[in-house]
Every structure is written in C-alpha cells, then in structure tokens.
Amino acid sequence: MEKLLTTATNVEVSNHIPDDIIFSVLSKLPLKSLKRFGCVCKPWSLLFDDNCFMTMFRNNLLTKDHPYYDYTSVLIQTKHGAYYHNYKYLLHSLSGDDNIVELDWPNPFPIQEEDKHPSSSEEEEEEGFEDKPPVTRLLIVGSVSINGTLCLDNRYSEGELILWNPTTNKFKFIPSSPILSIPYYGVWPDHTLVGYDHIKDDYKVIRSMCARPNPKLPDVYFWDLYSLNSNTWNTIEADVPQSDQNIDVYTDGVCHWWGQREKQAYLVSFDFSDESFITTLIPLYVDDSDVFNRAVGRRLVLLNGSIALILTYSETSMFHISILGELGIKDSWTKLFIIGPLPFLWNPIGAATKKKILFEKKDGGLVLFDLSNKTIEEICVIPNCTFCKTVLHKESNLPIGGIGN
Template sequence: MEKFVKVVETNEEVKVNNNSYIPDDFSFSILSKLPLKSLKRFGCVSKSWSLLFENSHFMNMLRNHFLSNNHRSNYGVTLLLLYDSDLPVHYTLYLLSDDRFENRVKLDLPPPIQEVVSTLYILSSTSINGILCLGNLGSRGMVSIFRAVLWNPATAEYMFIPPSPDEDVPPYREPLCKFDGFGYDHVRDDYKLIRYIIFFDLTDDDEDVPWEDRSYDPLLEIYSLRNNSWRILDIDMRDIAHCAYDQPQDGAAVYMDGVCHWWANNDLFNLTGILVSYDFSNEVLFTTPMLLDMVESCDFIVNRRLVVLNESIALISNYSKPTTFHISILGELGVKESWIKLFIVGPVPSIKCPIGFGKKGICFKQNNDELVWIDINTQIIDEIGVRAEGYSFPMGIYKESLLSIGGINN
C-alpha cells in the first residue's frame, strides 16, 4: 500500500526570532582570529565593523591573538653579528638561544672573510635552508666593490658568488649598491641574490670616453646559483628610482616566503614611503605605499626599521628624539590600506634604536651601547649582556640544516 506524506497547511504564521544581535565579545573573539587581510575587507559589512581598529577592546583581543599565534618552531635561533671597533676591525657572529639568551655560541666565520676589515652584513637577515649569505662592501681605489659568500655553518661549506660583469665598469663611473637581498626560488629550486645598482660620474673632462657613449642608467640584476651567473632584470624601476634606502649593512632587507622586502623613503624626512618587494619565483617587483600615522610632533624626521614579526611584515617607526616606537603590520602586499598599527612600545628611556626581532621580542640598542630585549606585550626589558659598538650590528634568524650549497647543481 502506497504511503503518502500529508502536508498540513495552516494559516498560523511561524514566529521567527528577529533578534539578530550578536554580542560584541562573541563577534570580537571571532574577528580577532581572522587574518589582517580579511579584517580590512570585512569593514564594509557594517559601520561597527568599519570602526574595529578604533575599538580599544577589540584591539587588545587582536594583539593577544597575534602574539599567541606564534609559530616558534619556525624561528630557530637568533643570529647577532658584532664587530670590534679597535683596529684592525674584527667581526664576531653569535647564536643566541633559550628564552633568556644565556646560551651563546660563537661561530667561526668562513676563512676568506675572517679578517675582513670592511663592512660585513647578513643579507635578508635570515638563513634559508640553513644557508646564510654574507655581504662584504669594500673599495678598489675610488670604486666601490661588492662581494658575497654563501655559507652553511652546520657543514662549514662556503662558496663565493662570482662578481657581476657590470662590476667591471668603465673608468668614468662608480657603482653603488642601493639595496640587495638573498632569497629562494621554490619553483626552480634555486638560491638567488638580487641587487639594485646606481652609477656616479667619477672622472673629469679629460676622460677619453665620448659623452654619447657613457651610460649611468641604474641596473636591477639577479644572481642564480643554479646557473652560477648574473643577469640584468628587465623590470620597470620608475617607482623605486628616486627613493632613498637604508644601507644594506644596517639590516634593511627582510625575507619571507620567497619574497624579499626593503623599505624606501619617498621624502627628505621619511614621512611617507613604500615597501619594495621582489618575488623570486615569479620575478615580479611591486610596491606597497604607506603614509605616516604617528601622533607625536616633537621631531620632523622619522626612523624606520623593517622586521618580520610572527610571520608578518612589520615596520617599526619612531621620531628621532622620543623613545616611543610604533609597530605597523602589513595585511596584504600591494594594498596601502592594509597597514595596521598594532603595537606602541614605550616610552622607554635610554633607548637609541631597534635592531631586529627574535622569538623573545624586539632587540633595542641603549644609549650606553648595551643590547636589551623588550617584550612587546608586557614591555618588560631584559638585558642581553652584549654591547654593540658603532652603527652596524645585523641581527637575523638561523635554522640549522645539513643541505649542501653545491648540491643544487648536481
């Protein structure tokens, strides 16, 4: 016997609870766990969501989640490159580990650069698959020269990167490296080094080179370990050509997920600027603008420091005299509006400048040259017990690996 389902229709309306209000604590808890990129986009949902970043309660939740979502396994240990200013100049590289950085291991630099007396620094402030790229800025007469060496401290293997053919410049011009970076191309399984070079007039009118044959055009060139050669990149550089960059030895570049980043100043006082980024796999150069967002007006010049904070690109900004530091996080590359000022550290007395970021917090140099860590959440200061003289003291992250440098060509 066939069964039928009888549908009973009634004129009685079904009562629906129209109260769609969601408590702020509940919605804030969910929203604070979203990526910054998504948060910015969700601002169009409602007026209250568009004002999230002005809500102190929500911002506290967002900060706490950002810091708790700390993938410490990705950090490794902290690298610190120091030098003794007494002549002859001597560089020392330390590994700082454990929570209080009491465990310090001194690394012996590769033999060819153990006695380097010119500027030495860590490209991109990190190791990639256990491999570091150390840069050396020197001079040959009046001409600046650049040398780089790939080095795996775990295996003691090292390899000099050959000079670029463009370094053998005509006698009428002097090359100057404005920025450089070390990265990994995961598509081609290749380690690469990129650098931006400009040229200056070096000669007088007696130089036997016709003016029409002289070239001072800047170059963006890249080195491939797999090919063991340099080549010039055919990329539009109009957006970066007139910018000012911090010196490479000041740890101005950072690397993350196949992309290298540099901070560029757009004006004399560093009030505006752009983040310059290069994707090693896609060979694309792009920029992310940023406008000054600081309330103090004690000084006109702004200092900037680029770091990687919890797997995000972060910019530390401060005026020259005050000791308050603003930390902005980038939510999405190429999108100016995705910058979010997430932390304010300070005022902290006797602090001169930030150096870098490790798993414990941000490292600062004090006026007495002592280095300290500041926890950006609690703002507790811990002394490291290390002095850093001068202005060049690169800091980075190192993860040990037994991979061979030369194995990529086999």
C-alpha cells in the same frame, strides 16, 4: 498560523550572533582579511577604534604559532672600529634559552706562509702586492638564512659574495657579475638582497647597481639578479625607489626594504619566484616630516610573520609599531603598539621571537622587550660596538650546491 510564527521566530533567533563571538572570530583573522571585511557594515569598519577588540587582535597576533621561529636562532652582527679601514665585524648567536655566544666567521682567505708573495721590494709594494688580510669584514646579506645558508659580502673586495653554511662550515664563491666589468666611469653594488624561488627551487641574489657614466651626470641605477641553479647573473629593468638603508625583511619568498623617491617613502618588495617588484606607500598617519626627520628612526622587522615598521621618536623615547596587511595597499598599514617612554632604550635592531623585539640600550647593552607583557630582559653587553643587523637562522646540513639542484 501559530506554527508559522514560531518557525519565523526560530529562524530570526538562529541568525543572530552575539557581538562577543563575532569579535572573537574577527580578532583571529589576518590583517588583510580584517581590513577587507570593514566594508560589510559600519560597526566592523570601526573595529580598529575599539580598545577591547584591538587588545584581542594584538594578543592573537603575538601568540599564534609561525614556522619562521621553529628551531631558529638569531644571529646578531656588530661592527667594531672607528674608521673604515679598521672596521671589524663580529657575529653572535642568540638561542631560544637566551644564551649568546660568539661565532667564528668562515675563512676562505687563510694566510699561509706559502701564500705570501716571495718578494717584498718597494716597487712591488707600490704596485699593490700584499698579504691577504684576515677575514674580519664579512657582512651578512639579507635578514634570514635560506635553507641554512647565509650570503656574505666581502668588504675587502668590491662586489664579491660568498655563500656559507655555518652548520657544515662550507662556503661557495658567487661569480662576479659581468656588469662590474663594463667600462663606465664607475659601477658598484648599492644594495644586495637574497631569497628563495620556491617554484624553481633556486637560491637567488638581487642587487641594486649604481653606475656613473660621467662624473658630471647623475648616477644611473639598475638591478642584477643571480641564480644559483644557472650560476649566472642577468640584468632586470625596473623603475623602483632606491633603498636609503641596508635593512630588509624576508617572508614567503618575498624580500622587503625601505626606499624613497622625491621625498616620498615606500616599502619596496621583490618576489623571487616571478621576479617582480611591488611598491607600497607609507602609512597614512605617518607624514613626511616623520619619515625623513633625523630625530625619528625607522626599522623594518618581521613580527610573527607580519611586516612591521617601528618608528623611534628620540625626543620622547616612544616607539610606534605598525604592521602591513596587504602589499601595494597604503591603507592596509595599522598601528598596533605604542611603547614607552623608555629613555634607556636606543634602537630596535630586530625581532628575536614571535613576540619579543631586540633593543640596543644607550649604554651599549642588549635587551629583549616582550610586547605581550611589557617586560624587559637583559641579554648582554657587547662593548664598543655598533649593532648592524639581526638574521633569523635555522640550522641545516643541506650542501650549498644542493639548494637549487
């Protein structure tokens, strides 16, 4: 009998795991798994209310290594000029040692003397004959380079896209979509995104297209998908919320952006491999007044591999950062960081490393905010500009035509 009691006692003791060990293990899990384990027992469901646990979880989130940041630089695009007709876009590269340099755009439209039209009569000028403009209005599409290749939107030509590898300085024109030639009252691109289909080894571009069959009728939206492998466009039918900002993040073959429909905000995601859409409602703790209030800015960034939403409260100079645990699950949003007040910071423009976020200062400067130790590092001042977007870029010598072949 004594031996049986001893054995039972040993089993009971061996099955007990101290809370600090449990917390340490759980804090290393992805948010998706942690949210699901909340149903195991009541203490686990309350972990997000525990300050000690949340500190461990934040530290693990910021310190884990993610391949997205290996050997990458951050491309920063800025817009200069007060009026649409004289906008000029500049491109800067921020490297790991915090050095920032200006890059030259590709020039697929060089102005040569022999390219100029031989006649300069007033009649021909009225018909639209003019010299090709210098390329200063190329806009980067997407938030990452795919195998070292960027997609550029030529703002001088409606709907024209160019693939460009900054390392080799090679470029390739994407053929115009046939849908642009349909005789509607008007058809134009509304939102363009890029991604990689890892199953077919294919570079793809998807565009939200807006059509106006009749000026008295509401606009019609649909989707157009380009494949580099086939060098063709195909229309996709999908009823998803339209984007209200040209801001997106990309991770693991899926592109994500912020959309809205009937005063309801969503995260909209597109999987480039199975060519499907997923929508995720806004966080429970963010009400509609926050999402649609002009005094509350919002920005999507990729925070060490996780989709993060930054809400900027201009009246209090506070920044709230939440990450998403699982696509399609509204309750999987979790608020992790509250920063501020920082009255001299104006706008978060993207994540530079796994734990640093780029902020625009109110005086036009650019700084890095370290989430782990709450320090601020001055980067540079780019005068008289508007910061458009940031793009994670990894150099590659792979030829553009070789991405999908």
